[in-house]
Amino acid sequence: MKKVITIGATILVGLSLAACGNSSDSSASSSEKAANKTTSKVKDSTSVPKDANHDWFFKNNIFYAGNETMTLTKSEVRDGAESGTKVLVIYNTILNNSKKEQDPSNFYMVVHAKQKTDTSNVQLDPGSIALDENSNDPLQTHEDNLNNSLLPGKQVDTVLMFTLKNTNKVTVEFSNSDFDTIGTKTYTVQ
Template structure:
Protein backbone atom coordinates (compact mmCIF):
# COMPACT_ATOMS: atom_id res chain seq x y z
CA UNK A 1 0.00 0.00 0.00
CA UNK A 2 1.09 3.58 -0.68
CA UNK A 3 2.37 5.54 2.30
CA UNK A 4 0.16 8.33 3.63
CA UNK A 5 2.72 11.12 3.48
CA UNK A 6 1.12 14.23 5.04
CA UNK A 7 1.88 13.47 8.70
CA UNK A 8 5.32 12.14 7.83
CA UNK A 9 6.17 15.32 5.92
CA UNK A 10 4.94 17.48 8.80
CA UNK A 11 7.04 15.45 11.24
CA UNK A 12 10.11 16.02 9.06
CA UNK A 13 9.38 19.78 8.85
CA UNK A 14 8.85 20.24 12.60
CA UNK A 15 11.76 17.97 13.49
CA UNK A 16 14.03 19.64 10.93
CA UNK A 17 13.31 23.16 12.19
CA UNK A 18 13.85 21.94 15.74
CA UNK A 19 17.16 20.38 14.69
CA UNK A 20 18.39 23.58 13.03
CA UNK A 21 17.80 25.69 16.18
CA UNK A 22 18.47 22.97 18.76
CA UNK A 23 22.00 24.26 19.52
CA UNK A 24 21.05 27.97 19.89
CA UNK A 25 20.67 29.07 23.55
CA UNK A 26 17.25 30.41 24.58
CA UNK A 27 15.83 29.86 21.07
CA UNK A 28 16.22 26.11 21.55
CA UNK A 29 13.37 26.24 24.08
CA UNK A 30 11.05 26.77 21.10
CA UNK A 31 13.02 24.21 19.10
CA UNK A 32 12.29 21.66 21.83
CA UNK A 33 8.53 22.27 21.49
CA UNK A 34 8.71 21.91 17.69
CA UNK A 35 10.71 18.69 18.03
CA UNK A 36 8.14 17.24 20.44
CA UNK A 37 5.35 18.09 17.99
CA UNK A 38 7.36 16.45 15.21
CA UNK A 39 7.90 13.35 17.33
CA UNK A 40 4.19 13.04 18.10
CA UNK A 41 3.26 13.49 14.43
CA UNK A 42 5.90 10.95 13.42
CA UNK A 43 4.55 8.34 15.83
CA UNK A 44 0.99 8.96 14.64
CA UNK A 45 2.20 8.62 11.04
CA UNK A 46 3.85 5.30 11.85
CA UNK A 47 0.64 3.99 13.41
CA UNK A 48 -1.44 5.30 10.50
CA UNK A 49 0.85 3.56 7.99
CA UNK A 50 1.22 0.32 9.94
CA UNK A 51 0.15 -1.72 6.91
CA UNK A 52 2.07 0.30 4.33
CA UNK A 53 5.41 2.01 3.84
CA UNK A 54 6.59 4.24 6.68
CA UNK A 55 9.67 5.91 5.16
CA UNK A 56 8.72 9.56 5.73
CA UNK A 57 7.15 8.80 9.11
CA UNK A 58 10.33 7.09 10.33
CA UNK A 59 12.57 9.88 9.03
CA UNK A 60 10.44 12.54 10.76
CA UNK A 61 10.38 10.58 14.02
CA UNK A 62 14.15 10.04 14.05
CA UNK A 63 14.93 13.68 13.22
CA UNK A 64 12.56 14.91 15.95
CA UNK A 65 14.05 12.54 18.52
CA UNK A 66 17.59 13.68 17.64
CA UNK A 67 16.49 17.32 17.98
CA UNK A 68 15.12 16.68 21.48
CA UNK A 69 18.36 14.99 22.55
CA UNK A 70 20.50 17.85 21.19
CA UNK A 71 18.31 20.50 22.91
CA UNK A 72 18.64 18.77 26.28
CA UNK A 73 22.39 18.31 25.85
CA UNK A 74 22.88 21.92 24.69
CA UNK A 75 20.88 23.41 27.55
CA UNK A 76 22.86 21.35 30.04
CA UNK A 77 26.13 22.48 28.45
CA UNK A 78 25.23 26.19 28.44
CA UNK A 79 24.01 25.97 32.03
CA UNK A 80 27.32 24.45 33.09
CA UNK A 81 29.27 27.11 31.19
CA UNK A 82 27.27 29.88 32.83
CA UNK A 83 27.83 28.40 36.27
CA UNK A 84 31.56 28.23 35.62
CA UNK A 85 31.69 31.76 34.17
CA UNK A 86 30.01 33.42 37.12
CA UNK A 87 30.48 31.10 40.04
CA UNK A 88 33.90 29.56 39.36
CA UNK A 89 33.57 27.07 42.18
CA UNK A 90 36.90 26.14 43.78
CA UNK A 91 38.07 22.65 44.66
CA UNK A 92 40.68 23.81 47.18
CA UNK A 93 38.76 22.32 50.10
CA UNK A 94 38.22 18.91 48.47
CA UNK A 95 40.61 17.19 50.87
CA UNK A 96 38.73 18.20 54.01
CA UNK A 97 37.04 15.47 55.97
CA UNK A 98 33.25 15.30 56.13
CA UNK A 99 33.36 16.43 59.74
CA UNK A 100 35.41 19.52 58.83
CA UNK A 101 33.09 20.38 55.95
CA UNK A 102 30.04 20.13 58.18
CA UNK A 103 31.52 22.31 60.90
CA UNK A 104 32.78 24.99 58.48
CA UNK A 105 29.89 25.04 55.98
CA UNK A 106 28.10 28.08 57.36
CA UNK A 107 31.31 30.10 57.68
CA UNK A 108 32.61 29.16 54.22
CA UNK A 109 29.31 29.90 52.47
CA UNK A 110 29.08 33.34 54.07
CA UNK A 111 32.54 34.24 52.72
CA UNK A 112 32.17 32.71 49.26
CA UNK A 113 30.64 35.23 46.79
CA UNK A 114 29.68 32.42 44.41
CA UNK A 115 27.28 31.10 47.07
CA UNK A 116 25.43 34.39 47.49
CA UNK A 117 21.92 34.85 46.12
CA UNK A 118 21.58 36.66 42.79
CA UNK A 119 19.37 39.76 43.01
CA UNK A 120 18.39 42.87 41.09
CA UNK A 121 17.26 45.81 43.21
CA UNK A 122 17.72 49.58 43.19
CA UNK A 123 19.68 49.50 39.90
CA UNK A 124 22.12 46.96 41.36
CA UNK A 125 22.56 43.51 39.83
CA UNK A 126 24.32 41.15 42.25
CA UNK A 127 25.48 38.16 40.23
CA UNK A 128 27.53 36.17 42.71
CA UNK A 129 31.16 36.92 41.98
CA UNK A 130 30.36 40.21 40.18
CA UNK A 131 28.16 43.16 41.16
CA UNK A 132 26.93 45.72 38.60
CA UNK A 133 25.74 49.11 39.87
CA UNK A 134 23.93 50.92 37.04
CA UNK A 135 24.60 54.65 37.20
CA UNK A 136 22.88 56.18 34.15
CA UNK A 137 21.52 55.59 30.66
CA UNK A 138 21.44 57.56 27.44
CA UNK A 139 20.59 57.27 23.76
CA UNK A 140 23.40 57.87 21.27
CA UNK A 141 23.87 57.68 17.52
CA UNK A 142 24.75 54.20 16.32
CA UNK A 143 27.65 53.22 14.09
CA UNK A 144 24.87 52.08 11.72
CA UNK A 145 23.55 54.97 9.65
CA UNK A 146 20.17 56.26 10.78
CA UNK A 147 20.00 54.09 13.90
CA UNK A 148 20.31 54.74 17.63
CA UNK A 149 21.70 52.75 20.53
CA UNK A 150 20.81 52.56 24.22
CA UNK A 151 23.89 52.94 26.41
CA UNK A 152 23.75 51.67 30.00
CA UNK A 153 26.56 52.81 32.28
CA UNK A 154 27.58 50.75 35.30
CA UNK A 155 30.32 50.26 37.87
CA UNK A 156 31.22 46.58 38.10
CA UNK A 157 32.93 45.18 41.18
CA UNK A 158 34.82 41.89 41.35
CA UNK A 159 33.85 40.29 44.66
CA UNK A 160 36.58 37.64 44.52
CA UNK A 161 40.38 37.57 44.67
CA UNK A 162 40.64 36.10 41.17
CA UNK A 163 40.35 37.77 37.75
CA UNK A 164 36.82 37.75 36.31
CA UNK A 165 35.20 38.59 32.96
CA UNK A 166 32.56 41.36 33.29
CA UNK A 167 31.32 40.82 29.71
CA UNK A 168 29.58 37.64 30.90
CA UNK A 169 26.70 39.91 31.85
CA UNK A 170 25.44 39.67 28.26
CA UNK A 171 24.58 36.02 29.00
CA UNK A 172 22.11 36.96 31.74
CA UNK A 173 21.05 40.50 30.80
CA UNK A 174 18.67 40.93 27.86
CA UNK A 175 16.96 43.96 26.33
CA UNK A 176 13.58 43.85 24.54
CA UNK A 177 11.71 46.40 22.45
CA UNK A 178 8.28 46.06 20.87
CA UNK A 179 7.95 46.37 17.10
CA UNK A 180 4.77 46.23 15.02
CA UNK A 181 4.72 42.44 15.24
CA UNK A 182 6.80 41.25 18.18
CA UNK A 183 8.70 41.98 21.39
CA UNK A 184 12.16 41.78 19.84
CA UNK A 185 15.35 40.84 21.66
CA UNK A 186 17.87 43.60 20.96
CA UNK A 187 21.41 42.91 19.80
CA UNK A 188 24.52 44.52 21.28
CA UNK A 189 25.42 47.67 19.35
CA UNK A 190 28.19 50.20 18.79
CA UNK A 191 28.16 53.97 19.17
CA UNK A 192 29.09 56.25 16.29
CA UNK A 193 32.68 57.49 16.15
CA UNK A 194 33.36 61.17 16.87
CA UNK A 195 34.74 63.74 14.42
CA UNK A 196 38.27 62.40 14.98
CA UNK A 197 37.15 58.83 14.23
CA UNK A 198 37.54 57.80 17.86
CA UNK A 199 35.13 55.69 19.87
CA UNK A 200 33.96 58.00 22.70
CA UNK A 201 33.22 55.00 24.93
CA UNK A 202 36.34 52.98 24.12
CA UNK A 203 37.70 52.91 27.68
CA UNK A 204 34.41 51.68 29.16
CA UNK A 205 34.02 49.04 26.44
CA UNK A 206 37.58 47.85 27.03
CA UNK A 207 36.91 47.63 30.77
CA UNK A 208 33.88 45.42 30.08
CA UNK A 209 35.83 43.04 27.87
CA UNK A 210 39.09 42.94 29.83
CA UNK A 211 39.70 40.71 32.84
CA UNK A 212 38.82 42.57 36.04
CA UNK A 213 41.32 42.09 38.87
CA UNK A 214 40.21 40.75 42.24
CA UNK A 215 38.42 43.19 44.56
CA UNK A 216 38.57 45.94 41.91
CA UNK A 217 35.85 48.16 40.42
CA UNK A 218 35.69 49.48 36.86
CA UNK A 219 33.32 51.69 34.88
CA UNK A 220 31.75 49.82 31.95
CA UNK A 221 28.98 50.19 29.37
CA UNK A 222 26.43 47.82 27.89
CA UNK A 223 25.13 48.94 24.47
CA UNK A 224 22.00 47.77 22.64
CA UNK A 225 20.98 48.60 19.08
CA UNK A 226 17.47 50.11 18.99
CA UNK A 227 14.71 49.20 16.56
CA UNK A 228 12.49 52.24 17.16
CA UNK A 229 11.50 54.76 19.86
CA UNK A 230 9.41 52.39 21.98
CA UNK A 231 10.50 51.83 25.60
CA UNK A 232 13.15 49.19 26.19
CA UNK A 233 12.69 46.55 28.90
CA UNK A 234 15.93 45.14 30.30
CA UNK A 235 15.61 41.81 32.13
CA UNK A 236 18.11 40.20 34.47
CA UNK A 237 18.38 36.41 34.85
CA UNK A 238 20.04 34.20 37.41
CA UNK A 239 22.32 31.28 36.58
CA UNK A 240 19.28 29.11 35.82
CA UNK A 241 18.01 31.61 33.20
CA UNK A 242 15.08 32.64 35.43
CA UNK A 243 14.24 36.36 35.40
CA UNK A 244 14.84 37.94 38.80
CA UNK A 245 14.29 41.61 37.93
CA UNK A 246 13.72 44.10 35.15
CA UNK A 247 13.72 47.82 34.37
CA UNK A 248 12.15 49.88 31.59
CA UNK A 249 14.04 52.66 29.81
CA UNK A 250 12.44 55.40 27.71
CA UNK A 251 14.47 56.08 24.57
CA UNK A 252 12.68 58.99 22.89
Protein backbone atom coordinates in the same frame (compact mmCIF):
# COMPACT_ATOMS: atom_id res chain seq x y z
CA MET B 1 26.57 35.51 9.90
CA LYS B 2 27.08 38.19 12.58
CA LYS B 3 23.99 37.00 14.39
CA VAL B 4 25.20 33.37 14.40
CA ILE B 5 28.57 34.44 15.82
CA THR B 6 26.87 36.66 18.42
CA ILE B 7 24.51 33.88 19.48
CA GLY B 8 27.38 31.36 19.64
CA ALA B 9 29.53 33.71 21.71
CA THR B 10 26.57 34.49 23.95
CA ILE B 11 25.96 30.80 24.67
CA LEU B 12 29.65 30.17 25.39
CA VAL B 13 29.94 33.16 27.73
CA GLY B 14 26.70 32.21 29.47
CA LEU B 15 27.91 28.73 30.17
CA SER B 16 31.11 30.07 31.70
CA LEU B 17 29.20 32.58 33.86
CA ALA B 18 26.72 29.92 34.94
CA ALA B 19 29.56 27.56 35.84
CA CYS B 20 31.05 30.19 38.12
CA GLY B 21 27.78 31.28 39.71
CA ASN B 22 25.69 29.97 42.54
CA SER B 23 22.76 28.07 41.07
CA SER B 24 20.76 27.73 44.27
CA ASP B 25 18.16 30.16 42.84
CA SER B 26 16.40 27.23 41.19
CA SER B 27 15.01 26.20 44.59
CA ALA B 28 13.45 29.60 45.24
CA SER B 29 9.67 29.60 45.39
CA SER B 30 7.68 31.44 42.74
CA SER B 31 6.68 34.04 45.37
CA GLU B 32 10.36 34.69 46.11
CA LYS B 33 11.05 35.07 42.39
CA ALA B 34 8.13 37.46 42.06
CA ALA B 35 9.47 39.50 44.97
CA ASN B 36 12.81 39.79 43.19
CA LYS B 37 11.05 41.39 40.21
CA THR B 38 9.98 44.37 42.25
CA THR B 39 11.99 47.54 42.51
CA SER B 40 12.49 47.26 46.25
CA LYS B 41 15.39 49.28 47.53
CA VAL B 42 18.66 48.02 48.91
CA LYS B 43 18.95 49.74 52.29
CA ASP B 44 22.63 50.59 51.93
CA SER B 45 25.76 49.35 50.24
CA THR B 46 26.58 47.08 53.19
CA SER B 47 23.53 44.92 52.36
CA VAL B 48 25.09 43.96 49.00
CA PRO B 49 27.29 40.87 49.40
CA LYS B 50 31.00 41.40 48.83
CA ASP B 51 31.68 37.74 48.02
CA ALA B 52 30.36 35.18 45.52
CA ASN B 53 28.41 32.95 47.91
CA HIS B 54 24.87 34.35 47.83
CA ASP B 55 21.73 34.06 45.72
CA TRP B 56 21.68 36.41 42.75
CA PHE B 57 19.32 39.40 42.85
CA PHE B 58 18.38 42.65 41.11
CA LYS B 59 17.23 45.48 43.39
CA ASN B 60 17.39 49.27 43.11
CA ASN B 61 19.76 49.29 40.11
CA ILE B 62 22.09 46.72 41.70
CA PHE B 63 22.52 43.37 39.97
CA TYR B 64 24.36 40.97 42.26
CA ALA B 65 25.52 38.02 40.14
CA GLY B 66 27.72 35.98 42.46
CA ASN B 67 31.23 36.63 41.22
CA GLU B 68 30.39 40.15 40.04
CA THR B 69 28.09 43.00 41.03
CA MET B 70 26.81 45.50 38.46
CA THR B 71 25.47 48.86 39.61
CA LEU B 72 23.51 50.81 36.98
CA THR B 73 24.34 54.51 37.05
CA LYS B 74 22.70 56.24 34.05
CA SER B 75 21.57 55.73 30.47
CA GLU B 76 21.31 57.63 27.21
CA VAL B 77 20.48 57.11 23.55
CA ARG B 78 23.27 57.75 21.04
CA ASP B 79 23.77 57.42 17.30
CA GLY B 80 24.74 53.89 16.33
CA ALA B 81 27.77 52.87 14.29
CA GLU B 82 25.53 51.89 11.39
CA SER B 83 23.95 54.84 9.59
CA GLY B 84 20.45 55.67 10.81
CA THR B 85 20.59 53.47 13.93
CA LYS B 86 20.27 54.44 17.57
CA VAL B 87 21.84 52.68 20.54
CA LEU B 88 20.72 52.53 24.18
CA VAL B 89 23.85 53.03 26.31
CA ILE B 90 23.55 51.81 29.91
CA TYR B 91 26.40 53.08 32.10
CA ASN B 92 27.37 50.95 35.08
CA THR B 93 30.12 49.87 37.41
CA ILE B 94 31.18 46.27 37.86
CA LEU B 95 32.81 44.93 41.02
CA ASN B 96 34.67 41.61 41.12
CA ASN B 97 33.46 39.78 44.25
CA SER B 98 35.65 36.71 43.71
CA LYS B 99 39.26 35.83 44.36
CA LYS B 100 39.91 35.18 40.65
CA GLU B 101 39.98 37.40 37.58
CA GLN B 102 36.52 37.76 36.01
CA ASP B 103 35.24 38.65 32.53
CA PRO B 104 32.72 41.51 32.90
CA SER B 105 31.41 40.91 29.37
CA ASN B 106 29.72 37.78 30.78
CA PHE B 107 26.91 40.10 31.84
CA TYR B 108 25.70 40.07 28.22
CA MET B 109 24.66 36.47 28.90
CA VAL B 110 22.33 37.35 31.76
CA VAL B 111 21.26 40.91 30.83
CA HIS B 112 18.91 41.12 27.85
CA ALA B 113 17.07 44.09 26.37
CA LYS B 114 13.70 43.76 24.65
CA GLN B 115 11.66 46.26 22.66
CA LYS B 116 8.20 45.92 21.14
CA THR B 117 7.73 46.31 17.39
CA ASP B 118 4.41 46.25 15.54
CA THR B 119 4.30 42.45 15.79
CA SER B 120 6.77 41.20 18.42
CA ASN B 121 8.70 41.83 21.61
CA VAL B 122 12.17 41.63 20.05
CA GLN B 123 15.42 40.87 21.87
CA LEU B 124 17.87 43.65 21.00
CA ASP B 125 21.36 42.91 19.73
CA PRO B 126 24.45 44.35 21.43
CA GLY B 127 25.27 47.66 19.77
CA SER B 128 28.12 50.01 19.09
CA ILE B 129 28.07 53.78 18.82
CA ALA B 130 29.21 56.06 16.02
CA LEU B 131 32.80 57.25 15.92
CA ASP B 132 33.60 60.90 16.63
CA GLU B 133 35.25 63.32 14.15
CA ASN B 134 38.69 61.80 14.94
CA SER B 135 37.42 58.26 14.22
CA ASN B 136 37.46 57.44 17.93
CA ASP B 137 34.78 55.83 20.03
CA PRO B 138 34.05 58.25 22.90
CA LEU B 139 33.23 55.32 25.21
CA GLN B 140 36.27 53.22 24.28
CA THR B 141 37.64 53.07 27.84
CA HIS B 142 34.28 51.86 29.17
CA GLU B 143 34.03 49.26 26.41
CA ASP B 144 37.61 48.12 27.05
CA ASN B 145 36.83 47.73 30.76
CA LEU B 146 33.93 45.45 29.85
CA ASN B 147 36.19 43.26 27.73
CA ASN B 148 39.29 43.17 29.98
CA SER B 149 39.80 40.68 32.82
CA LEU B 150 38.77 42.33 36.08
CA LEU B 151 41.14 41.68 38.98
CA PRO B 152 39.81 40.35 42.32
CA GLY B 153 38.21 43.01 44.50
CA LYS B 154 38.49 45.70 41.81
CA GLN B 155 35.75 47.84 40.27
CA VAL B 156 35.54 49.44 36.80
CA ASP B 157 33.18 51.70 34.87
CA THR B 158 31.62 49.95 31.88
CA VAL B 159 28.73 50.24 29.43
CA LEU B 160 26.18 47.86 27.98
CA MET B 161 24.89 48.91 24.57
CA PHE B 162 21.85 47.66 22.64
CA THR B 163 20.82 48.61 19.08
CA LEU B 164 17.27 49.98 19.13
CA LYS B 165 14.50 48.93 16.72
CA ASN B 166 12.32 52.01 17.26
CA THR B 167 11.43 54.60 19.92
CA ASN B 168 9.31 52.30 22.11
CA LYS B 169 10.31 51.66 25.71
CA VAL B 170 13.04 49.09 26.32
CA THR B 171 12.72 46.47 29.05
CA VAL B 172 16.00 45.12 30.35
CA GLU B 173 15.79 41.69 31.97
CA PHE B 174 18.28 40.43 34.55
CA SER B 175 18.63 36.65 34.85
CA ASN B 176 20.20 34.33 37.39
CA SER B 177 22.69 31.55 36.65
CA ASP B 178 19.78 29.29 35.62
CA PHE B 179 18.72 31.99 33.11
CA ASP B 180 15.47 32.68 34.99
CA THR B 181 14.48 36.37 35.01
CA ILE B 182 14.96 37.79 38.54
CA GLY B 183 14.33 41.47 37.80
CA THR B 184 13.58 44.06 35.13
CA LYS B 185 14.17 47.74 34.47
CA THR B 186 12.36 49.83 31.83
CA TYR B 187 14.04 52.61 29.88
CA THR B 188 12.20 55.34 27.97
CA VAL B 189 13.69 55.97 24.53
CA GLN B 190 13.36 59.51 23.17
